[in-house]
Every structure is written in structure tokens, then in C-alpha cells.
Amino acid sequence: MPQTGAAKPSSLLHKQIPIVTRSVKGKFRNFKTAVMVVAYSIYFLLPWMPWQRNSAADQAVMFDLESRRFFIFDLIVYPQDIFWLAMLLFIAAALLFFTTGLIGRAWCGYFCFQTLWSDLFILIERMIQGERPARLRLMKQPLGAEKILKIGGSHALMILVSLWTAITFAAYFSYAPDFVIALFTGHAVEAAYITVGVLTLTTYFAAGVIREHVCTLACPYARFQGVMYEADTLAVSYDSKRGEGLKGRTLPIIGLKTRDERQEKGHGDCIDCGFCVQVCPTGIDIRDGLQYQCISCGLCIDACNNIMDSVGYPRGLIRYDSEKNLSSDQPKPARLEWKRVKVIGYATALLIAAGILLYNIGTRNDTDVSVQQVRQPLFIMLSDGSYRNRYQVHIVNKTELDARYHLSVRGIPASSLDLGSLKEVRVRAGKSLIMNAKVDLERTIAQQTEKFEFVVTSSNPDTAPVVVPANFNSQR
Amino acid sequence: MSQDNNTNTTKTTGHVWDNDLQELDNPLPRWWIWGFYITFLFTIVYWLFYPAWPIGNNYTKGVPGLNSITYTATQPNGEQVEKTTHWNMRSKFMVEMNELQEAQKKWFDKVAAMPFEDVQKDAELMQFVNSVGKTMFTDNCAPCHQQGAQGKIGFSPNLADDHWQYGGTYQNIEETIVAGRNGYMPPFKEVLQDEQITQLANYVLEMSGEPHDAEASKAGAALFRSETAACFYCHGENAQGKIQMGSANLTDKIWLWADIPGSKTDAAKLAEVKRVITGGLNRGVMPAWSGRLSPAQIKLLTVYVHDSLGGGK
Ligand code: SF4
Ligand code: SF4
Numbered sequence: 001m002p003q004t005g006a007a008k009p010s011s012l013l014h015k016q017i018p019i020v021t022r023s024v025k026g027k028f029r030n031f032k033t034a035v036m037v038v039a040y041s042i043y044f045l046l047p048w049m050p051w052q053r054n055s056a057a058d059q060a061v062m063f064d065l066e067s068r069r070f071f072i073f074d075l076i077v078y079p080q081d082i083f084w085l086a087m088l089l090f091i092a093a094a095l096l097f098f099t100t101g102l103i104g105r106a107w108c109g110y111f112c113f114q115t116l117w118s119d120l121f122i123l124i125e126r127m128i129q130g131e132r133p134a135r136l137r138l139m140k141q142p143l144g145a146e147k148i149l150k151i152g153g154s155h156a157l158m159i160l161v162s163l164w165t166a167i168t169f170a171a172y173f174s175y176a177p178d179f180v181i182a183l184f185t186g187h188a189v190e191a192a193y194i195t196v197g198v199l200t201l202t203t204y205f206a207a208g209v210i211r212e213h214v215c216t217l218a219c220p221y222a223r224f225q226g227v228m229y230e231a232d233t234l235a236v237s238y239d240s241k242r243g244e245g246l247k248g249r250t251l252p253i254i255g256l257k258t259r260d261e262r263q264e265k266g267h268g269d270c271i272d273c274g275f276c277v278q279v280c281p282t283g284i285d286i287r288d289g290l291q292y293q294c295i296s297c298g299l300c301i302d303a304c305n306n307i308m309d310s311v312g313y314p315r316g317l318i319r320y321d322s323e324k325n326l327s328s329d330q331p332k333p334a335r336l337e338w339k340r341v342k343v344i345g346y347a348t349a350l351l352i353a354a355g356i357l358l359y360n361i362g363t364r365n366d367t368d369v370s371v372q373q374v375r376q377p378l379f380i381m382l383s384d385g386s387y388r389n390r391y392q393v394h395i396v397n398k399t400e401l402d403a404r405y406h407l408s409v410r411g412i413p414a415s416s417l418d419l420g421s422l423k424e425v426r427v428r429a430g431k432s433l434i435m436n437a438k439v440d441l442e443r444t445i446a447q448q449t450e451k452f453e454f455v456v457t458s459s460n461p462d463t464a465p466v467v468v469p470a471n472f473n474s475q476r
Numbered sequence: 477m478s479q480d481n482n483t484n485t486t487k488t489t490g491h492v493w494d495n496d497l498q499e500l501d502n503p504l505p506r507w508w509i510w511g512f513y514i515t516f517l518f519t520i521v522y523w524l525f526y527p528a529w530p531i532g533n534n535y536t537k538g539v540p541g542l543n544s545i546t547y548t549a550t551q552p553n554g555e556q557v558e559k560t561t562h563w564n565m566r567s568k569f570m571v572e573m574n575e576l577q578e579a580q581k582k583w584f585d586k587v588a589a590m591p592f593e594d595v596q597k598d599a600e601l602m603q604f605v606n607s608v609g610k611t612m613f614t615d616n617c618a619p620c621h622q623q624g625a626q627g628k629i630g631f632s633p634n635l636a637d638d639h640w641q642y643g644g645t646y647q648n649i650e651e652t653i654v655a656g657r658n659g660y661m662p663p664f665k666e667v668l669q670d671e672q673i674t675q676l677a678n679y680v681l682e683m684s685g686e687p688h689d690a691e692a693s694k695a696g697a698a699l700f701r702s703e704t705a706a707c708f709y710c711h712g713e714n715a716q717g718k719i720q721m722g723s724a725n726l727t728d729k730i731w732l733w734a735d736i737p738g739s740k741t742d743a744a745k746l747a748e749v750k751r752v753i754t755g756g757l758n759r760g761v762m763p764a765w766s767g768r769l770s771p772a773q774i775k776l777l778t779v780y781v782h783d784s785l786g787g788g789k
Binding site for chain 2: 374375376377380381382383384385388390418420421422425426433434435436438
């Protein structure tokens with residue numbers, strides 16, 4: 001069987017046979033489709049979800065760069081919470097390592113944006129241009145109305161999807177309904193047009209034009225996932241012992257149709273139909289063994305199982321299995337080997353990081369206060385010999401309501417705090433304010449005081465007072 | 477994979493070293509060649525829009541009118557003129573400065589329209605005063621008064637403490653900035669004996685709670701109020717200074733001219749005070765800022781000195 005469609009090694013400098021995949025039915029395909037439906041529903045609908053808010057637009061998830069707040073349902077994230085982002089990235093990395101160590105490139109095959117959008121665009125191609133043979137025929141056809149219409153049409157649709165993908169992305173950064181209207185009436189900000197333009201082009205280019213090359217040439221994760229594989233890792237594998245037998249795979253010609261006949265003559269179960277190659281989105285032949293191009297999408301498993309069913313051989317010639325099990329003399333049914341140092345290590349790191357993040361989010365105070373002492377000069381002597389220190393008190397109101405804040409001191413006489421004629425300050429919802437505070441201490445008290453505390457009390461009864469330590473300097 | 481690297485058909489330059497080292501003669505990739513040509517086109521476009529080639533003491537300025545830049549400049553006499561030139565970085569900077577002034581204008585206007593006391597009560601406006609005042613203070617005042625307004629003994633007063641020779645109210649401070657100040661104390665070396673100066677110095681030290689000779693100080697106190705030395709004319713009967721003339725308060729712990737905090741021994745302290753009385757002062761000069769800063773800027777700076785630096789009364 002000619003292997004049209006199988007890719008040559010990736011290279012930008014050489015012309016390559018385009019990959020035209022065949023569609024397939026099966027449980028991995030169903031799973032992929034399910035992930036796609038869920039992921040797309042979330043991505044495309046989330047910006048449109050309303051949420052009651054006091055100090056910003058009523059949008060459930062909005063990354064408001066202008067007011068420097070990220071709204072995620074009832075959680076509001078401030079720039080001071082950047083630590084959470086670091087934690088989140090760490091968790092993502094640990095999760096990636098954990099799953100890869102266990103079941104290989106599950107991220108690549110089922111969840112990665114590149115895979116999801118490529119899958120969608122392949123679906124578009126199939127809907128407009130037809131199944132693989134029809135598409136191959138169309139490609140060979142001389143340029144004509146049908147070819148232009150079908151190929152042009154599918155690319156036009158891909159560009160439209162890319163455009164909506166880009167608009168959706170940008171809609172996360174402002175109030176979506178207003179934004180989309182502004183975008184189409186030409187009133188959106190310049191940055192919005194640039195973002196939408198760049199994302200439309202890159203989405204179309206990555207998922208519609210270069211497709212698997214992103215995985216094989218550009219993606220850093222694809223490059224280092226190899227280190228996370230172990231002999232026990234489950235990966236999409238071709239059981240070559242069973243498939244090849246002693247004399248190799250062969251077509252089911254007369255005399256080699258049943259399993260018994262084949263085994264008698266030394267041939268394996270692979271009937272060399274090439275379906276596993278035709279369905280592969282990266283255009284490789286899984287029968288050549290584990291390859292860096294394989295994104296572990298499982299479609300070849302579905303393809304092969306369907307063929308096995310139709311010729312009446314047992315399923316699982318291509319399956320999720322470990323290198324160790326496959327090379328053993330008596331392969332057992334594949335199972336998840338999680339009792340390994342690396343896997344348990346990744347899981348522990350994952351749990352610890354997630355715990356820290358959740359604890360941090362749960363215990364965050366709605367008032368953020370930092371006190372900076374004016375250091376130039378550290379202290380000032382006043383005419384009666386007492387000492388003055390100056391501070392800048394930075395108060396962040398992390399609630400959704402304007403609040404008044406009262407500043408007081410602890411550990412030194414209350415009267416030593418001088419705020420001018422300001423008794424309280426109002427800080428708007430989600431905003432911050434810097435206050436000047438002076439502390440004057442009599443010479444003897446000053447010389448005994450090294451530390452004291454600022455106490456910031458909010459007018460909002462739900463917010464606990466914040467106590468911030470401060471230093472007092474004088475000539476000792 | 478190997479079929480792509482079929483070296484038998486690869487073109488070489490024909491040079492061979494050591495019998496087997498050959499130089500391949502592959503064409504450059506097409507994308508590279510095109511990128512190279514595009515850079516040529518780019519330079520031509522660039523010359524049309526931007527200053528490029530040096531010619532003698534001059535340079536090409538791009539096609540006139542294609543990429544010009546307009547900004548408003550303030551002449552030394554305060555007049556505002558609009559200028560249009562070919563594109564250049566300096567003008568670009570001016571444009572950005574214009575934009576900055578435009579952006580700050582509404583805050584300056586707000587400060588200018590408010591009584592001093594109310595500015596301080598508006599915490600948000602004070603944030604603007606803090607940040608803009610800090611820059612203005614650094615640019616104009618810090619060379620003498622130091623970055624943190626702590627001053628320098630023997631040179632410039634501390635603006636963060638509570639002592640104000642010329643008064644520490646908003647009005648006093650504004651007046652000081654607008655018109656400047658000129659501090660003066662006559663030298664007493666011709667008028668008084670060295671012993672008398674020692675007595676006066678002891679008295680000055682006593683008033684500030686520094687170590688002193690009680691006997692000499694007593695004589696100094698009398699001398700202070702006598703017509704011979706006539707210190708009280710300027711410093712006042714109670715030696716607390718007079719705001720109208722900017723004479724120092726000699727009874728507090730703050731020293732501007734005699735470096736008492738920096739003197740380690742009692743003798744050194746005495747010598748410092750004596751040095752000031754003997755030689756007098758004519759260095760207490762603060763320049764006037766009325767011509768250099770706009771009234772709105774001066775007002776903002778006044779609030780900054782009074783409230784942000786925190787010494788105001
Ligand atoms: S290789 Fe990279 S881009 Fe491709 S599916 Fe995997 S993660 Fe996504
Ligand atoms: S070899 Fe199989 S699992 Fe790997 S990418 Fe191709 S179809 Fe997917």
C-alpha cells in the first residue's frame with residue numbers, strides 16, 4: 001500500500017508532502033471531541049458571563065489592565081499578588097511533569113491549544129472538502145472553480161474562526177459587549193486592533209498552515225518531554241512483536257486471512273493497511289517506534305482497533321503501554337505504574353504548591369499595607385530636642401467598595417503620630433493611596449524606642465485591621 | 477532521514493583540502509535572500525522619513541513635510557512658540573514633555589484653585605503633590621537643601637524639622653520661595669574682645685542645653701542685652717529670633733551655622749559658636765524662584781515643603 005501522506009523529516013528548506021488526515025471513529029476520538037467541546041465552550045463563552053460587581057463592569061472573568069485588577073468570579077487579583085502567578089506556573093509545570101511521567105504527552109494529544117485548533121481546522125477541511133481521498137483528489141486537480149471554492153472556502157472559514165478566537169481573547173481584557181461593538185465600529189484602542197490582528201494571523205498560521213510543524217519544530221515542551229519518559233511510562237505504542245511476527249507484517253492476501261494462517265506462516269497481526277498512518281495528524285508511522293513527533297493523540301489506536309475489529313483479530317495492536325512491558329517476554333495487560341520516585345516526587349511537589357496557593361488565597365487580607373520609612377534623613381531633631389521619623393504608608397483597598405482607613409500607632413504614645421489635618425483617608429475600591437505620616441518622640445522615649453507598629457483600620461467591618469511593624473531611629 | 481542528505485549530488489566549489497575536505501556550494505535559502513533585499517528597500521524608505529546621511533556639518537533630513545514634528549517651546553522670556561521641524565529625537569522629546577504638561581495641567585489647576593489647607597486634606601491630591609513635588613524639589617531645591625530636605629549645617633537649613641527662621645506657615649514658605657531670602661549677621665571681631673565673645677558663646681550654649689561655663693554664661697547674658705553687643709536687636713530679648721528678619725532662635729536644639737552636633741568636645745563646641753560670632757555671616761542667601769517657576773508650581777512646592785517634607789507649621 002503506498003504511504004501517501006506520510007511525512008518526510010520536517011524541514012523548512014525542503015518541500016514536504018502535505019499531511020491529509022483521514023477521520024476516524026473510536027473512544028480516543030470521542031474523548032478528544034469531548035475535550036474540544038468543553039474547552040471551546042469555556043473559552044468562547046466565559047467572557048460573556050455576567051457577574052454582579054460594584055466597582056467594575058459586570059463580567060465574571062475580566063483581566064482589567066487599566067485598573068490593574070484581574071477579576072475571576074469573586075476573586076480579585078492585584079499586582080501585589082504576582083506571587084500567585086508564579087505558584088500557578090509552578091503548579092502547571094509540576095502537573096505537566098506528573099502526567100507526562102505517568103501517561104506521556106497527554107497534554108499534547110488532548111488539551112494543547114495547538115492540537116485543539118488544528119483539530120478544529122482539520123474538521124473544517126473535512127466538512128468542506130470531504131474525506132481524505134476526496135481531498136487528495138482535489139489537491140491534484142488543476143485550478144478550477146471547485147478547487148478555488150472549496151480550498152479558498154475552508155481557509156476563509158479558518159480565518160474567520162481565528163478572528164473570533166482573537167476577539168474572544170481580547171474580550172477577556174475589557175467589558176466584552178462594549179468591546180466587541182467598539183471593535184467593529186472603529187472605536188477600540190489601538191492595542192486592541194494590534195492584539196486581534198496579531199492573534200488572528202498567528203492562530204491561522206499555526207493551526208491552519210504550519211500545523212504539526214509547531215509541535216516538531218517550535219514547541220519547547222515537545223523538545224524536553226523526552227526526559228520525563230521512563231521505561232514504565234505509558235505511551236502510544238505499536239506492539240511490534242505481535243504485529244510483525246517472525247517474518248514481518250503483510251497484506252491479508254488469500255491464504256493469509258485468518259490469524260491462525262498468518263501465525264503458522266510466521267506473519268504478525270499487522271495487515272499493513274496504513275490506516276494508522278493516514279489518521280496521524282503529525283504524519284508519522286507509529287510502527288517505527290516511539291518518535292519525537294508523536295503527540296500521543298491516540299487516533300492511531302482508534303484506527304487500528306477498527307481494523308482489528310473488522311478482520312476479527314483482538315484489539316490493542318496499537319495501545320497505551322510501557323516500553324518495559326512491551327519488551328518483556330510475557331507482556332501483561334498494560335497498567336498505570338505510579339509507584340515510582342519521579343511520579344511520586346512530581347505529585348508531592350504538585351500537592352505542596354497547590355496547598356500553598358490555596359492557603360494564600362484563602363488568608364489574604366482585603367487591606368494591603370506597606371510602610372516605608374523616609375531614609376533621607378533617617379531622623380530629624382526638633383527644636384525641643386525630640387526626634388521625628390517620617391514614613392510613607394501605602395494602603396491598598398482590595399475590596400470592591402470604597403473604604404475609609406484610620407491610621408494609628410501601637411507601642412508608642414498615640415499623640416506622637418502626626419498626620420496633619422487628615423484624620424482618615426478614603427481609598428477607592430481597588431485603588432491604593434500613599435499617606436505621609438510623621439512620628440515625633442520625646443528624646444528619652446525616642447532613645448528607648450526601636451520598633452513600634454502602625455495599625456490600619458478599615459471602615460469596612462468585614463476587613464480585619466492590619467498591623468505593620470516599623471522602625472524608629474534616633475541618635476543613641 | 478538519510479535520503480535528504482545525499483551528499484553525492486551536493487554542489488561543491490571544487491576546492492578540496494587534505495583529499496577529502498570540500499567546500500559545499502549550497503544556494504542561500506530563499507527566505508534569507510528575500511529578507512536581505514527587503515532590508516535594502518527598507519533603508520530607502522528610512523532615508524525618506526528620517527535624518528540619515530551626514531554631509532559636511534549637516535545631514536539629510538528626509539523629504540520635507542513627509543515626517544515633520546510640531547511642538548510648543550517656551551522661550552527664555554516666557555513666550556510660547558510653536559515649532560515645526562523634520563523628525564528628530566530632541567523634538568520627539570519636546571512633544572512628550574508637552575504631553576506631560578498637558579496631563580499634569582488639571583492637577584496643577586486644582587492645586588492653584590484651592591486654599592493651601594484644603595490641598596492637604598485631599599489625600600488623592602496629596603499623592604500628586606508628593607510625586608511631582610519630589611521631582612521639583614530635586615531639580616530646584618535639593619542642590620542646597622539636600623535630597624531629603626535635611627539641609628547642611630553651615631550652608632542650608634533643614635526643611636523637615638519644626639524650626640523656621642522666616643516662618644513655617646504656607647504663606648511664609650511661599651513668600652520665601654517667590655522672593656528668596658538674604659540672611660546676614662555682622663562680624664563682631666572688631667566690636668568685641670575675645671573674652672566677651674567667649675562669654676556670649678557660653679551663653680548661647682547654655683540656652684540650647686549644651687555644656688558651658690556658668691560664670692561666663694552669666695556675663696554673656698548681660699552682654700547679649702547690652703548696647704555693646706546688641707545681640708537682642710536681631711535675636712530678640714528672649715533670644716528666640718525674629719521671623720521678620722530671619723534671625724535664629726538661639727534657645728532651641730537646632731543649629732544651622734555652628735556645627736554643634738558635629739563637634740565632639742566641649743571646647744570644639746565653644747570654638748564653633750565663637751567662630752560664628754567672630755566672623756558673622758553673609759552666606760544665608762536663598763535665590764528667588766518667581767521667574768523660574770510658575771505660580772502654580774510654586775504653590776505646589778509650598779505644599780510639598782509644608783506637608784510632604786513635614787516641617788510646616
Ligand atoms: S508538541 Fe507542543 S504544540 Fe504540539 S501538541 Fe504538544 S504541547 Fe502542543
Ligand atoms: S502516531 Fe498515533 S498517537 Fe502519535 S500522533 Fe500519530 S496518530 Fe497520534
